[in-house]
Amino acid sequence: xxxxxxxxxxxxxxxxxVKSDRQHLLVLAGAGSGKTRVxxxxxxxxxxxxxxxxxxxxxxxxxxxxxxxxxxxxxxxLPFNPRGMWIGTFHGxxxxxxxxxxxxxxxxxxxxxxxxxxxxxxxxxxxTDIGINDETLQPKTAQWYINEQKDEGRRAAHVMESSxxxxxxxxxxxxxxxxxxxxxxxxDFGELLLRAHELWxxxxxxxxxxxxxxxxxxxxxxxxxxxxQYAWLRVLCGQQSHLTVVGDDDQSIYGWRGAKVExxxxxxxxxxxxxxxxxxxxxxxxxxxxxxxxxxxDNNSGRLGKELWTTGEEGDPIDVYAAFNEIDEARYLAxxxxxxxEQGENALDMAILxxxxxxxxxxxxxxxxxxxxxxxxGGLRFYERQEVKNVLAYMRLIANRFDDAAMERxxxxxxxxxxxxxxxxxxxxxxxxxxxxxxxxxxxVHNKLLPGRASNAVQAFIELIDExxxxxxxxxxxxxxxxxxxxxxxxxxxxxxKGEKARARLENMQELxxxxxxxxxxxxxxxxxxxxxxxxxxxxxxxxxxxxxxxSVSLMTLHSAKGLEFPYVFIAGxxxxxxPHKMSMDEPTGLEEERRLCYVGITRAMRKLTLSYAESRRxxxxxxxxxxxxxxxxxxxxxxxxxRLKSTLGxxxxxxxxxxxxxxxxxxxxxxxxxxxxxxxxxxIVLAASGNGANASVTVEFESEGTKELMLQYAKxxxx
Ligand code: ATP
Ligand code: MG
Numbered sequence: 046x047x048x049x050x051x052x053x054x055x056x057x058x059x060x061x062x063v064k065s066d067r068q069h070l071l072v073l074a075g076a077g078s079g080k081t082r083v084x085x086x087x088x089x090x091x092x093x094x095x096x097x098x099x100x101x102x103x104x105x106x107x108x109x110x111x112x113x114x115x116x117x118x119x120x121x122x123l124p125f126n127p128r129g130m131w132i133g134t135f136h137g138x139x140x141x142x143x144x145x146x147x148x149x150x151x152x153x154x155x156x157x158x159x160x161x162x163x164x165x166x167x168x169x170x171x172x173t174d175i176g177i178n179d180e181t182l183q184p185k186t187a188q189w190y191i192n193e194q195k196d197e198g199r200r201a202a203h204v205m206e207s208s209x210x211x212x213x214x215x216x217x218x219x220x221x222x223x224x225x226x227x228x229x230x231x232x233d234f235g236e237l238l239l240r241a242h243e244l245w246x247x248x249x250x251x252x253x254x255x256x257x258x259x260x261x262x263x264x265x266x267x268x269x270x271x272x273x274q275y276a277w278l279r280v281l282c283g284q285q286s287h288l289t290v291v292g293d294d295d296q297s298i299y300g301w302r303g304a305k306v307e308x309x310x311x312x313x314x315x316x317x318x319x320x321x322x323x324x325x326x327x328x329x330x331x332x333x334x335x336x337x338x339x340x341x342x343d344n345n346s347g348r349l350g351k352e353l354w355t356t357g358e359e360g361d362p363i364d365v366y367a368a369f370n371e372i373d374e375a376r377y378l379a380x381x382x383x384x385x386x387e388q389g390e391n392a393l394d395m396a397i398l399x400x401x402x403x404x405x406x407x408x409x410x411x412x413x414x415x416x417x418x419x420x421x422x423g424g425l426r427f428y429e430r431q432e433v434k435n436v437l438a439y440m441r442l443i444a445n446r447f448d449d450a451a452m453e454r455x456x457x458x459x460x461x462x463x464x465x466x467x468x469x470x471x472x473x474x475x476x477x478x479x480x481x482x483x484x485x486x487x488x489x490v491h492n493k494l495l496p497g498r499a500s501n502a503v504q505a506f507i508e509l510i511d512e513x514x515x516x517x518x519x520x521x522x523x524x525x526x527x528x529x530x531x532x533x534x535x536x537x538x539x540x541x542x543k544g545e546k547a548r549a550r551l552e553n554m555q556e557l558x559x560x561x562x563x564x565x566x567x568x569x570x571x572x573x574x575x576x577x578x579x580x581x582x583x584x585x586x587x588x589x590x591x592x593x594x595x596x597s598v599s600l601m602t603l604h605s606a607k608g609l610e611f612p613y614v615f616i617a618g619x620x621x622x623x624x625p626h627k628m629s630m631d632e633p634t635g636l637e638e639e640r641r642l643c644y645v646g647i648t649r650a651m652r653k654l655t656l657s658y659a660e661s662r663r664x665x666x667x668x669x670x671x672x673x674x675x676x677x678x679x680x681x682x683x684x685x686x687x688x689r690l691k692s693t694l695g696x697x698x699x700x701x702x703x704x705x706x707x708x709x710x711x712x713x714x715x716x717x718x719x720x721x722x723x724x725x726x727x728x729x730i731v732l733a734a735s736g737n738g739a740n741a742s743v744t745v746e747f748e749s750e751g752t753k754e755l756m757l758q759y760a761k762x763x764x765x
Contacts, residue, residue: 048093062322063087069316072291075353076648077329080291089122097261099127106265139241144572153230155445158583163450171221190215195235196303198273229449238273245280256283267292271303294349298642327353331360337680338647345637362686366657369718374659375411394612396599400624422601432550439529447481459538467499522574523562603646614650619658620671643676720765726750
């Protein structure tokens with residue numbers, strides 16, 4: 046048997062976990078110890094030994110990327126294609142259940158998933174509708190509140206009434222928001238889980254069917270499971286089900302989103318017969334990287350306690366680069382990557398990780414300048430770009446006419462003389478009649494509630510969508526997408542615009558066609574390809590990007606790096622206030638979660654880790670000066686190698702020291718790292734200096750003109 050040959054490659058506790066015949070199994074182990082590998086091998090073992098049929102297996106993981114990888118690994122381990130197996134994220138699986146049982150759940154058949162951007166718009170609209178000023182209460186706060194309640198499994202009707210007026214308002218918004226979602230037939234992320242849970246609770250025959258079917262349930266990244274997800278799992282796993290969970294309490298990083306690491310302890314309480322297996326050998330990282338990770342996480346209290354070891358080599362020290370500012374930092378990282386590429390390394394083996402999405406722009410610019418291909422996860426995702434969202438909105442409206450968010454988005458895009466006033470009238474009708482915007486539009490035209498011109502325009506819009514629907518009924522998904530782009534007028538609209546931006550927009554729309562062409566759905570049984578695609582897009586969380594196929598460097602937040610590994614990892618922005626983040630720094634639980642995030646970051650690296658920090662950083666328009674992150678200090682000094690920019694400083698400049706505050710040239714009042722203004726080149730940053738007196742020159746990186754070396758005497762630089 047193929048799987049038996051594979052098992053030889055596992056160590057003994059790993060094999061024990063793969064072959065365990067206990068009903069409940071918990072693998073508790075640190076990063077890179079092979080938890081995910083155990084999970085995939087266990088699935089293959091179960092199928093190949095005949096203990097389970099592929100149909101009987103449900104595997105859950107945290108990201109779509111991880112789910113795709115898991116399926117691929119399992120397929121590689123088995124001599125046949127394990128169709129029928131359910132492998133996905135909690136949200137993806139819940140979506141599949143809702144699609145299969147929309148009737149029982151009283152959802153419209155074509156219901157759509159609301160991503161967080163759309164959700165925020167809807168919250169805003171609901172607040173306007175019920176007369177709550179968004180200055181008294183930020184829509185984001187309300188959105189946060191709603192999601193928190195849903196993660197805890199509470200509907201608006203179940204939230205306790207409170208005497209606090211703020212809470213009362215939030216509850217009111219939640220209630221109105223729930224009704225608005227219901228009216229438009231849309232569900233947000235939290236709702237997917239909530240409904241999937243209610244499906245179990247309110248429909249015993251359906252529950253029983255799935256309990257019979259899924260005899261083996263396996264969960265990766267169990268430390269980040271939240272209340273509603275755990276509740277859903279517990280109900281699904283009946284008397285007969287086998288439940289395997291793997292996780293690492295030190296990698297719990299979603300506390301802020303309702304994840305409960307206590308669920309790990311709770312698990313062995315809920316299932317007292319649980320077999321607990323610990324894995325302690327790390328196969329991923331060099332000894333140096335592992336020692337650094339162990340040292341950092343050792344500062345946390347209340348850990349379940351495990352120490353990782355490796356038989357691997359010591360490896361290179363960890364480079365720590367002290368940059369003047371964020372631009373210098375980005376340039377350095379790009380340079381390092383360039384060198385690796387020149388040495389023949391593959392860009393796919395490199396990742397730059399950061400704490401906050403806002404850091405990516407400067408990094409991207411440096412990579413573009415150095416002509417290094419990169420792929421960015423998160424941030425402004427491909428599917429969040431305006432032009433792409435517009436096409437998607439047409440597709441959504443074709444799939445579900447009641448999707449108000451989609452309709453509002455494109456009713457006048459491209460412009461077709463349906464102004465704000467007309468839309469307001471339609472909204473008022475929808476409110477009065479308690480119906481969707483689409484129906485309101487029909488009513489308005491039919492009952493002549495709009496001025497003639499507007500009425501014609503609205504009617505033309507209704508006809509357009511209906512036509513698109515008919516014309517595309519028999520088309521393949523990518524043909525449909527292309528047709529929507531051509532026939533909606535979007536293509537023409539962007540063709541008329543001028544410049545680089547417009548070209549990029551057209552390219553992105555075409556890229557969407559490629560994405561639909563490459564999209565393969567394994568759920569054809571219950572979900573139409575269009576619905577499956579739209580759902581994947583909403584659930585994508587920034588994982589799939591435009592040029593997925595090219596060999597490129599990965600850029601992503603530390604959060605989205607969970608579970609992944611790269612030979613070369615760069616963590617940028619290792620500064621107090623940024624990482625640990627200032628929002629979490631002041632209270633112990635927040636700080637410990639940041640530290641776990643740092644542990645996750647460090648343990649992504651296989652061969653070489655580089656950390657960098659900037660002595661000054663401009664972000665969100667402000668310049669800040671922060672000390673290096675405490676997490677750097679928590680790594681034993683002998684493991685680190687400090688690197689500073691080698692400027693060719695002439696006499697009068699100390700090359701050691703902080704390298705930052707020295708006056709480059711007395712009399713000019715210019716310092717390294719300083720922002721300066723040049724009459725022709727505009728704003729820039731002083732990166733290096735050489736010579737002195739009449740020969741003093743500086744290298745300045747200008748925002749629009751790139752790097753230039755200038756003689757100070759003539760350059761007319763003024764300090765900013
Ligand atoms: P994380 O906590 O980061 O999710 P993990 O515990 O899931 O990590 P894996 O990703 O499964 O760890 O494994 C880490 C690396 O070690 C992978 O490259 C995997 O192929 C390798 N590995 C795991 N077990 C073994 C083994 N017994 N022999 C050789 N390599 C192994
Ligand atoms: Mg893993």
